Amino acid sequence: MGGVEGALLGLIQGLTEFLPVSSSGHLVLAQSLIPSFHQPGVLFDTLLHLATLFAVLVFFRRDVWNLLASLGPGGDAGSRRVVALLLLATIPTGLIGVGFKDALEALFHEPRAAAAMLLVTGAVLWLSELRRHRPLGLAEIGVPRSLAVGLAQGLAIIPGISRSGSTIAIATLLGVRGEDAARFSFLLSIPAICGAVVLQVGEISEVPAGAGVPYLLGALVAFVSGLLAIRLLMQVIRARRFRWFAVYCWALGSAYLLFAS
Secondary structure (H helix, E strand, O other): OOHHHHHHHHHHHHHHHHOOOOHHHHHHHHHHOOOOOOOOOOHHHHHHHHHHHHHHHHHOHHHHHHHHHOOOOOOOHHHHHHHHHHHHHHHHHHHHHHHOHHHHHHHOOOHHHHHHHHHHHHHHHHHHOOOOOOOEOHHHOHHHHHHHHHHHHHHOOOOOOOHHHHHHHHHHHOOEOHHHHHHHHHHHHHHHHHHHHHHHHHHHHHOOOOOHHHHHHHHHHHHHHHHHHHHHHHHHHHHOOHHHHHHHHHHHHHHHHHHOO
């Protein structure tokens, strides 16, 4: 894999990590079309996810700071509650990620499975716009909703299932205001991505010779495009236009299943 391919995959990751169309699904499909692509485990994918984590930290820096500050003496009780809910939602994600690590990593080498899961993502996105509730704020999410969103994030480890799409969709289906659902989803990605990075640290020594530049270039492009994608998604959520992403997921998944060898 050269620098151009690394940058292209970084662009795909940055745009699709936050738009509800499954970054892992897009990466698996794109990597299957690059004959020279190889990575130890899912290290390259994890590095790109780490780059988009930094995009989350930059874009939501005020939220992150307020949550951290709430843990100190005299901190805001509502923010502390959000921290507790985020930690609670991380539990099912962690259990799935650790308990099924090998089986899930194997799916990253099955592009047809990823394409099929894009069809599932499309259905979830479509359904999320069919119900309307009295919108709940971030601190009102509660324990059951937090666990449900965490479970959705855990299942989104499967390539083709959008992490942002499934977590935001489940939260909105359960009555959470769209923008708060997105905030919760993005903040929830922080411990999840950190955990994925820890699981892949041992693979660093197996990076192919000469792959350092493509890996770093891909990460840089993923960071910049990720920032742009977050901004775009927040606008989409305000306009309630998830259905267009559902149609896109159906179209891409179907096209790959029908025409890719």
